[in-house]
Amino acid sequence: MFITLEGGEGAGKSTQAALLADALCARGLPVLRTREPGGAPGAELLRGLLLGGTTDWSQRAETLLHFAARAEHVEKTIRPALAAGMWVVCDRFYDSTLAYQGYGQGADRDFIQALIGLVGLTPDLTIVLDVPDAVGASRLRGRGGAADRYERLDTAFHARVNAGFRAIAAAAPERCVLLTAEPGIEAVHASIMTAVARGSRTG
Numbered sequence: 001m002f003i004t005l006e007g008g009e010g011a012g013k014s015t016q017a018a019l020l021a022d023a024l025c026a027r028g029l030p031v032l033r034t035r036e037p038g039g040a041p042g043a044e045l046l047r048g049l050l051l052g053g054t055t056d057w058s059q060r061a062e063t064l065l066h067f068a069a070r071a072e073h074v075e076k077t078i079r080p081a082l083a084a085g086m087w088v089v090c091d092r093f094y095d096s097t098l099a100y101q102g103y104g105q106g107a108d109r110d111f112i113q114a115l116i117g118l119v120g121l122t123p124d125l126t127i128v129l130d131v132p133d134a135v136g137a138s139r140l141r142g143r144g145g146a147a148d149r150y151e152r153l154d155t156a157f158h159a160r161v162n163a164g165f166r167a168i169a170a171a172a173p174e175r176c177v178l179l180t181a182e183p184g185i186e187a188v189h190a191s192i193m194t195a196v197a198r199g200s201r202t203g
């Protein structure tokens, strides 16, 4: 299965992607854990451009940079892993472009949908982790470290992103499972394992 984890800042995606990959490995399944932007050498270079620095990209350029990184990631990492029979657990995928660039930054969502069509790869299951805006922000403050270009944007931006993720999940119920990520880490992990078990039975 190709499983993606999505959500706004501090929702706990990286924590849950690691727990999910470990749980699948413990069942003897071959698993690749990867992330976006990044997940292939060229895509990691683009990640540096997108998250670091202070460039004020035009909306189309920023959207296309995310899709350039994604094209590299899909071709060099994800497709080969799926072809080799692996489970792929990916921390963010194209829904993040819709949520951040589309809903958050106001980029043309039809343009993004057209690019999604060109990627030609749809996750089997997308877990959308939902936390109240203030909870996500306070988790990131607790984690410490330098804020990236997106984390530096204001609370109204992050509220639009979170609302965008809820809209994306509602529009694709056959693929997306919206889970509250407010409970503790183990409780969220248990909900994800239930969603994966259901998804793998119906997929």
Ligand code: Z5A
Pocket: 007, 008, 009, 010, 011, 012, 013, 014, 015, 016, 035, 036, 037, 051, 066, 092, 093, 094, 096, 097, 098, 100, 101, 139, 140, 142, 143, 148, 150, 151, 181, 182, 183, 184, 185, 186, 188
């Ligand atoms: N981006 C974009 O704009 N367009 C795109 O197409 C793509 C991405 C693909 C990537 O940043 C940025 O790129 C991202 C969107 C943008 N920017 N933002 N904001 P990244 O890869 O560096 O990081 P991230 O994906 O944004 O992750 P995050 O929001 O920083 O964190 P997280 O993965 O959701 O959470 P975490 O690291 O697992 O946990 C954060 C803290 O909370 C940590 O201390 C945990 O121990 C704690 N935590 C986690 N879960 C819980 C629960 N359940 N209870 C209590 N505490 C918890």
